[in-house]
Amino acid sequence: MAAIQVQGLRKAYGEVEAVRGIDFQVAEGECFALLGPNGAGKTTTVEILEGYRDRDGGEVEVLGHDPRRGERSLRERVGIVLQAAGQFRELTVREVLDLFGGYYPSPRDTGEVIELVGLDDKAGARVKTLSGGQQRRLDLALGLVGDPDLLFLDEPTTGFDPSARRRSWELIESLRDLGKTILLTTHYMDEAQNLADRVAIITAGRIVASGTPGSLGGRDEGEAMVAFRLPPGAALTDLPARLPGRPATHADRVELATSEPTRALHVLTGWALERGEELDALTVTRPSLEDVYLRLTGAEELTHA
């Protein structure tokens, strides 16, 4: 059974259509990422699933419940890590986790959760004295303390330095290994690539592609790019006509998009060897997740990516 089912979900704020009919499913135990630029509709979608917002249209099911009814029995099985949320600043880390754990029927042990997120040496510290990164880890701890079946993570590592992000990824991976279902939103492609079993790219309120990070947007099947520098004295027209694909010059390199990279290389290297010359800067690449993302979300989002 799917942990989350979304069909034809729509939501508008006044004139602005934030979510324009999206569909997806998240299986139990799966880590699913919604990847997209700011303002794409990720948070609106997640907050509808969390029960914070009502939808204008479509069907939504979370652990068999309709989240808009706000049932306690659903909240007891769901952990929510919001993008930004206030803290009980005057309580200590341990106190606030004890307090929140008490809201749930079968919470995790507070000490265990503190250790899991690496706040051991801050357990007795007031929340207001924590650094930004430590507060974010406390956010995660508060999402986990009820031992949820399903965890919502809305941009969990935004603003982290690389090592803190790496540690959070390890933590999220360990949660997935425990069989938790995770719905993650992010605008970091490496995050989606590292954590998610499946990714949906969302932009302007629509899902434009979905699949495993490796296959997204046909990147495992599409054309490969063979690139190299022409030997001195050679021109584009000197290249053999048997080459699959049409070579073109980009800056000082020649690029060749081809669906037959093996044959292209064979022809190309044979040609170079015959001339007794080296092909400098020779590479074969597939479109990266970033290329796919930028192609699908449009170049104007470049600054966010």
Add this chain to the structure above:
Amino acid sequence: MPDPTTVAARPSDLWLLWRQFLAQNKLFLRNPFSAFFSLAFPVMFLLLFGSLNGGGRIPELNNIRYIQFLTPGMLAFAVISTCYTGLVTGVAINRDEGLLKRVRGTPLPPWVYITSRIASAVFFSLVSAVVMVVAAVVLFHVEVIGRMLPAAAVTLLAGAACFCALGMAVAAVIPNGEAAPVIANFTFFPVAFVSDLFFPTAGAPAWVGTVGSIFPVKHFALALEDTFNPFVHGNGFQWGHLAVMALWLVVAVAVAVRFFRWEPKTDASGGGRRRRSGRTAAVAEADHTA
């Protein structure tokens, strides 16, 4: 179907309320500002006015000592600071911070959270009332009148209920936390000076009495002051004043229930990013139904 073992283990609402009440008390005591404003501030006023005008008497009130009038006035002041000012600012700021939204995402029943905050405010009102009365008796030999003590206690609780409700109502309708302290103080202090809180208005122009009578502060103050006036006969229950407070309470509860929001108005995502302004109204709308 919910798993029966899960249902059996669900914490009871009363237990949750007790724990949340203790947590709110802890938060209150550890916040130097809230503790100062509701506990120390009114006592300071009592000491200040009491010392400045220690021997004064009030001809309009059977010539009783000023301090005998001021003590119940400052009791009312303490209740209003803790309940009204405290809740308006606390709730509005916590909403801006996204703390209310965080709480709303847990299985804690919303009414438990709201009730725990109100209970905590009432509790500290009573604590500061006791401190004040003890200080007044010890330092200024204020007379506590036994036959009117039940009326004093009931009036105090009624005032706490009325001003907690007003606090929640105002917190519900004000736009943001930055405006909260300003709105709380500007809705209270001007009214306080025409409401017999610091000095009697019996000798003032008629409009002062009329304006004061509209608002609940004066009724609360007068009802409480009567229970400290040895010339008042009977058990000291001032039903007329209590009725006006009850009316304000009902209106405040209605406003609070209708307009209470768990999320800030201008920021639907909770992520600190503002989107096109067109969504603001719709978001506020969505929040009501949430």
